Amino acid sequence: MFRDSSRSRLILAVLIAAAVALLVLDARPGGDPVTSAARTGGELVFAPAAAGVNWATAPATALYDGLRRGPGASGRIAELEQANTDLKDQLRAARIDEQRADQLDELLGLAGLGGYEIVAAQAVTHVTARGYADTATIDAGTESGVRPDMTVVNGSGLVGRVTEAGPHTATVMLSTDVKSAVGARLEATRKIGVVNGGTVPGGPDAELTLELFDLEAPVESGDRVVTLGSHEGAPFVPGVPIGTVDDVHVAPGALSRIARITPAVDFSSLDVVGVVVRGPDEGPRDSVLPPRPDKGDRS
Amino acid sequence: MRTVVTLVAVPAAILAQAAIVNRLPFDWGAGPDLVVAVVVAVALTTSPAAAAGCGFAAGLAMDVLPPAEHALGRYTLVLCLAAYVLALLHRNTGTTGALNGRPPVRAVMGVVAATALGVGLGYAVVGLLMGDPRVSLAAVAVNTLVGTALTALAAPLVAFPLLWVRGALGDNEYSAIRGPLPSGRW
Numbered sequence: 001m002f003r004d005s006s007r008s009r010l011i012l013a014v015l016i017a018a019a020v021a022l023l024v025l026d027a028r029p030g031g032d033p034v035t036s037a038a039r040t041g042g043e044l045v046f047a048p049a050a051a052g053v054n055w056a057t058a059p060a061t062a063l064y065d066g067l068r069r070g071p072g073a074s075g076r077i078a079e080l081e082q083a084n085t086d087l088k089d090q091l092r093a094a095r096i097d098e099q100r101a102d103q104l105d106e107l108l109g110l111a112g113l114g115g116y117e118i119v120a121a122q123a124v125t126h127v128t129a130r131g132y133a134d135t136a137t138i139d140a141g142t143e144s145g146v147r148p149d150m151t152v153v154n155g156s157g158l159v160g161r162v163t164e165a166g167p168h169t170a171t172v173m174l175s176t177d178v179k180s181a182v183g184a185r186l187e188a189t190r191k192i193g194v195v196n197g198g199t200v201p202g203g204p205d206a207e208l209t210l211e212l213f214d215l216e217a218p219v220e221s222g223d224r225v226v227t228l229g230s231h232e233g234a235p236f237v238p239g240v241p242i243g244t245v246d247d248v249h250v251a252p253g254a255l256s257r258i259a260r261i262t263p264a265v266d267f268s269s270l271d272v273v274g275v276v277v278r279g280p281d282e283g284p285r286d287s288v289l290p291p292r293p294d295k296g297d298r299s
Numbered sequence: 300m301r302t303v304v305t306l307v308a309v310p311a312a313i314l315a316q317a318a319i320v321n322r323l324p325f326d327w328g329a330g331p332d333l334v335v336a337v338v339v340a341v342a343l344t345t346s347p348a349a350a351a352g353c354g355f356a357a358g359l360a361m362d363v364l365p366p367a368e369h370a371l372g373r374y375t376l377v378l379c380l381a382a383y384v385l386a387l388l389h390r391n392t393g394t395t396g397a398l399n400g401r402p403p404v405r406a407v408m409g410v411v412a413a414t415a416l417g418v419g420l421g422y423a424v425v426g427l428l429m430g431d432p433r434v435s436l437a438a439v440a441v442n443t444l445v446g447t448a449l450t451a452l453a454a455p456l457v458a459f460p461l462l463w464v465r466g467a468l469g470d471n472e473y474s475a476i477r478g479p480l481p482s483g484r485w
Binding site: 003004007008011012015016018019020021022023025026027035038039041042043045046049050052053057124131132133135136137163164166169171173177178179268 | 314317318319322324325326327328329330346347348351352355358359360362363364365366368369370371372373375376379380383387391425426429431432433434438442445446
């Protein structure tokens with residue numbers, strides 16, 4: 001059944017040895033000239049093809065989106081009406097808090113938009129060839145100043161970080177990927193923790209999970225979570241919204257508190273994103289807000 | 300002529316997979332794998348060594364094209380082995396019937412499904428050996444089964460025409476007999 005000529009077997013052995021050698025070269029930490037050159041070549045082919053498909057399928061994509069949302073539209077309307085009445089009630093009840101919340105929103109938005117230099121890009125592909133990793137390819141690369149380990153945001157909050165960068169495209173590991181871990185801070189209480197993609201062992205089933213190191217810290221659903229920031233802004237700059245706490249998981253005997261996070265970003269409709277290529281001139285360190293002399297009453 | 304058809308069809312399938320299929324919003328993760336379907340079509344009509352080379356080249360191309368989220372060589376290894384084993388089994392047993400006529404669609408779909416299943420599992424096993432934390436039992440089961448089903452559905456559109464063209468352009472007196480083909484023939 002498995003009869004074969006020795007020449008053919010030799011060819012197979014050589015090919016397999018080559019594949020294994022590539023695997024070993026690429027799995028080693030740090031870049032390798034052979035594999036990065038190969039990736040750059042692949043990227044040169046991919047960029048024009050993706051741009052062409054983008055141009056050709058724009059009308060079809062719009063049509064598909066419309067069709068896909070059609071059946072759910074009536075349910076969505078009822079949901080929105082319900083949400084609308086709920087919001088009106090809340091608005092009446094919480095008029096006092098409103099001004100403060102608005103101010104906080106504005107400040108938090110400024111932290112992302114005011115202090116950082118951002119390169120805008122479009123997410124080209126979302127799913128991956130074999131469906132395991134949660135990554136996106138964007139149409140900006142090293143020629144636009146994008147480097148690995150840069151923060152990627154969009155208008156709603158944190159998208160992820162750049163893992164590979166070619167001349168015209170870059171691969172972004174989304175914060176929902178199982179390998180992703182983001183240092184985080186609760187906006188209200190300033191307590192720090194880690195936001196992991198997917199679920200952590202012992203945690204609830206979720207897209208994002210927050211692990212808080214302080215067992216006593218008060219966490220409630222609705223609390224907002226922002227990035228803590230890393231040294232020199234790589235891979236994450238501080239103050240970017242990650243999501244809101246959905247529910248807190250109480251595990252007896254656990255060393256940390258675990259909370260399910262609703263992402264601030266809608267990852268299923270990722271489109272225009274921004275890569276933070278440069279931080280503000282003064283190092284923001286851990287502060288969520290850039291210095292504002294007139295409103296500097298917050299620590 | 301056969302070589303030209305193959306050299307056009309395989310890169311076309313790879314580009315279509317990278318630029319079109321990988322961008323479709325599949326909520327469940329995996330999509331159809333056109334590359335597996337094309338490699339199956341080539342492997343069923345050539346010698347094991349040539350099939351292994353074709354699988355190696357196609358897998359390497361898929362490893363190199365963005366999104367480059369896995370180690371280079373992972374898909375190459377799996378696809379090279381899969382193409383070789385498939386060509387070897389086909390040459391030595393002739394399981395899918397003679398290729399001088401039109402091969403039955405269902406047989407082609409079955410072969411593509413079996414190969415896609417093997418490739419999916421092989422890809423997961425390589426990930427497991429390399430310590431990829433994304434490979435869990437549930438993820439492998441969902442990705443492999445859904446990917447296999449979608450690839451099998453795509454097979455009549457991709458593998459079947461290529462198989463037929465390669466069969467029609469090839470030397471029918473050779474493809475009709477069971478036995479060693481002249482090695483190196485594309």
